[in-house]
Amino acid sequence: MRTVRFLLTGLGNVGVPLLEILQSRASLLMERYRLELLPVGMADSGGAAVSPNGLDLASVLEVKRAKGSVASLPVVGRPGMSGRALVRDVKADLLLEATPTSLKDGQPGLDITRDALLRGMPAVLASKGPLVLGYAELAAMSDLESPGRPALRFSGAAGAAMPLVSLGRGDLALGKLGRFEGVLNNTSHLLLCRMAEGKTYEAALAEAQALGIAETDPSLDVDGWDTASKLVILANAVMRVPTTLKDVAVTGIRGVTRAELDAARAKGGQVLLLARGEPLGGGKWEWSVRPTGVDAAHPLSRLGAMEMGAVFRSDLHGVNTIINAEQGARGTGAAMLKDVLEIFPD
Template sequence: MRTLRFLLTGLGNVGRPFLEILHERAALMRERYRLELVPVGVADSGGAAVDARGLDVPAVLEAKRAKRSVATLPGVGRPGMGGLALVREVEADVLLDATPTNLKDAQPGLDIVREALRRGMPAVLASKGPLVLAFQELAALSDWTSPRNPALRFSGAVGGALPTVNVGWRDLALGKLGLLEGVLNSTSHLMLCRMGEGRTYEEALKEAQEAGIAEPDPTLDVDGWDTANKLVILANAVLRVPTTLKDVAVTGMRGVTREELDAARARGGQVLLLARAEPRGDGTWALSVKPTVVGGEHPLGRLGARDMGLVYRSDIHGRVTLLSGDEGAWGASAAMLRDVLDVARE
């Protein structure tokens, strides 16, 4: 039986479900993988909790359900200790970062992940910010550049449980990739599906918000920027092309017309807010996010309202289509667990 000690920064919509899954499946993990994952430090916005012997996961979860910081836990609470201090001061085998995505400066996640990698600690991310704003820097510190460096994994940052990154960089190894197309944002897709059924933009947005998919301010989703962020990560990680947001032409879904929606339905398809990467033939790629009419013959043309999907085309693998029902934060949490198991195997 092996033991992997981990730190978890961020105990919100992804970090907390991760601990719940881990607690529920601990016995299965020991049986199937001969592995025990032990949290020795966790941090939220109010501080941290630290115990080298392993924290009491039910106690951590109970504190979060009661809307209390883990810093209030008796004996192990560390008021005022942030994620960066946690990584600097507590010995562990792997970092899990689930801090909120910040696309202005990627903090606090970026500094936390930098510190872990510099210390030789593998890092598993659910947050997109550090990957969108500093992928090449983090790649240089990790096994994306040299197998001697600590592992960097982030499949939960692009499509939740959908294995977009893993399939692209691992399972399509040595393939020459061609066109990449994806529906990677659940809010915009649900809204476009409902609008295609005759509902107004406002009615579709209300449903998405009531379902817990859309934020109170849905700007990043409906204007295409969340999809663009994910395309940037795929371009860097899978296409291996240094890419930033300025390299992506982005058009949101607000301007979709009734004529476009009706035309798509007439073809047995739908309007998708489609991420697209197409090789230009000179080593560069045309990257875009925009509303696109697709017919029913398209691999993504019949996606359900709560689905996401991605299509890779490779010269030796052919067309590979990935589809997944949206599981929300649970999908991203499950993807983090998948990444941790990958790190443990390595």
């Protein structure tokens, strides 16, 4: 059995479900993969907790469910200790990075990831900001561009539970990729589905917030920037085309009309907030995120209100469609653990 000591930065919507999965699947990890994941350090907005012998997951989850900080845990708590300090000062074999995303500067996740890679520590990211704003730099510091350097993986950041990076970068290897299309944000898709059923935007948003799917401020979701961020990650990692948010034409769903919704339904389809990458030739691509009416012939036309999906087209592999009944943050946590198993194979 192999023991991997890990650090976790970010104990919010992704970090807590991740720990819940680890707690429930620890025996399976040992039995099937001969792997023990030992948490030696965690950081949240209030500080950190550190123990070289391993933190007790039950205690961590108890304090987080009570809306507290791990810094308040007896003996192991480190009030005021930042995620960067945790990564710089605590000896570990792996970083799991799940801090809130900033699309302005990529922080704090960008610096945390830099520090881990500089220390030779593999990193698994759920945070999109570091990849959107620093992909080229992080790839050069990792095994993505430099074999022998520490691993960098980020399945959960690009597609939550949908294995888009693995499919596009690995399973479709050697294929010449054509048009990519994806519904990559659950909140905006749920709203469009409910609006198509007759609800107002405001009523649909209230339902999504009551379900815990939409944030109090849903701007990143409904204005298309969360989808655009995921498209930028896929453009860089899968299509291998240097791409930034400025390269993506983005239109959100606030302006979608009843006439547009009804016209799509009349054709057996629906309006989707569709991320699209269109190859133009000569290594150039056109990137967009916008509400798009699709008819019954489109692979994503029957996508359910709680589903996300994507379509890859390849000259060697044909049309590959993946649909996931969205598992939210739990799916992102599961994707992070899948990445861990790739880095530390049996």
